Amino acid sequence: MATSETAAAIFAALGDPTRLSLFAALGDGAAHSITELADDAPVTRQAVTKHLKALERAGLVASARNGREIRFVMRREAIDDAKGFLNHIGAQWDGALDRLKAHVETGEA
Amino acid sequence: MATSETAAAIFAALGDPTRLSLFAALGDGAAHSITELADDAPVTRQAVTKHLKALERAGLVASARNGREIRFVMRREAIDDAKGFLNHIGAQWDGALDRLKAHVETGEA
DNA sequence: ATAAGGTGCAACCTCATGGTTGCGTATTTC
DNA sequence: GAAATACGCAACCATGAGGTTGCACCTTAT
Numbered sequence: 001m002a003t004s005e006t007a008a009a010i011f012a013a014l015g016d017p018t019r020l021s022l023f024a025a026l027g028d029g030a031a032h033s034i035t036e037l038a039d040d041a042p043v044t045r046q047a048v049t050k051h052l053k054a055l056e057r058a059g060l061v062a063s064a065r066n067g068r069e070i071r072f073v074m075r076r077e078a079i080d081d082a083k084g085f086l087n088h089i090g091a092q093w094d095g096a097l098d099r100l101k102a103h104v105e106t107g108e109a
Numbered sequence: 110m111a112t113s114e115t116a117a118a119i120f121a122a123l124g125d126p127t128r129l130s131l132f133a134a135l136g137d138g139a140a141h142s143i144t145e146l147a148d149d150a151p152v153t154r155q156a157v158t159k160h161l162k163a164l165e166r167a168g169l170v171a172s173a174r175n176g177r178e179i180r181f182v183m184r185r186e187a188i189d190d191a192k193g194f195l196n197h198i199g200a201q202w203d204g205a206l207d208r209l210k211a212h213v214e215t216g217e218a
Numbered sequence: 219a220t221a222a223g224g225t226g227c228a229a230c231c232t233c234a235t236g237g238t239t240g241c242g243t244a245t246t247t248c
Numbered sequence: 249g250a251a252a253t254a255c256g257c258a259a260c261c262a263t264g265a266g267g268t269t270g271c272a273c274c275t276t277a278t
Contacts, residue, residue: 004133005126012124016266017117024113027198029205035224047267049225054265068224068275079199083192089136090188096138125236144254156237158255163235177245177254 006059007085010078013058018043019051023060023074031064031071115168116194119187122167127152128160132169132183140173140180 014020022037034052038045052072055061060078063070123129131146143161147154161181164170169187172179 004129008124008126008129011120011129015117015121015124017114018266020113020117020120024198024201027201027205029202029209033224043266044268045225046227046269050266065225070225074198074202076199076202079195079202083195083199086188086192086195089133089183090185090192092133092136093138093183093185093188096136100138127236142254152236153238154255155239155257159236179255 004085007082009058010060010082010085013055013060014082016051018047019055022048022051023055026061026072026074029074031073033069033071035069037072113194116191118167119169119191119194122164122169123191125160127156128164131157131160132164135170135181135183138183140182142178142180144178146181 014023018041022041025037025040026032034045034049037052038048041048052061052063056063056072058078059081060075061072062075063072065071123132127150131150134146134149135141143154143158146161147157150157161170161172165172165181167187168190169184170181171184172181174180
């Protein structure tokens with residue numbers, strides 16, 4: 001399970017619009033080069049490079065050099081990590097509410 | 110469905126460790142006051158106030174004044190919004206991989 | 219060999235963020 | 249009414265984030 005700090009890092013990585021777009025662009029399952037991704041982005045190649053490194057640090061994408069270019073792919077597991085954390089909080093919330101409901105129904109005005 | 114920008118805002122809100130902690134603290138389903146939350150946080154009450162406002166702007170929590178204090182509660186739906194976005198990307202990825210697999214199996218070495 | 223394509227590095231700028239401190243205001247409580 | 253509680257506002261500070269530009273470096277194509 002993703003620790004709280006890891007989760008925060010993942011969310012932070014997805015928290016920037018440009019980065020989220022890049023991540024979503026990798027959702028096609030294919031491997032894309034920096035230039036390729038930069039062409040579809042409204043910012044400089046350098047900016048894209050920084051964002052991809054950020055995504056990689058957060059474990060959201062992986063890269064591999066291929067000749068003169070580097071191809072990035074989405075790390076699918078990362079999505080499940082993030083969802084896992086959200087599920088955790090959600091479940092905690094649901095559980096608390098269930099207990100409250102039970103408490104009320106059992107008596108105690 | 111959460112738009113891309115909304116999703117980024119949600120993720121950004123959860124992207125800070127302190128804020129994620131506060132949000133998780135509200136996972137017990139109860140309504141907590143600022144001072145209450147600040148007592149369990151490693152930062153100033155003012156910092157907590159700022160973070161709570163940020164969470165509220167992102168739609169992750171809701172607040173209601175009660176006399177001299179303000180009680181914050183988690184907006185459970187927000188979690189599902191975030192999960193929905195992740196599911197979207199995940200599904201896209203899965204779909205792409207399925208198509209690739211089908212493509213390979215249908216012929217084409 | 220030369221040119222073109224893909225990336226790395228570094229300096230630089232601006233602005234938002236996370237945090238603090240200090241003081242003022244409303245609400246309880248005694 | 250006075251003291252304690254819970255909060256708001258504003259100034260301030262340091263750092264980091266997002267972005268750009270310019271140039272150098274390696275790889276592939278001609």
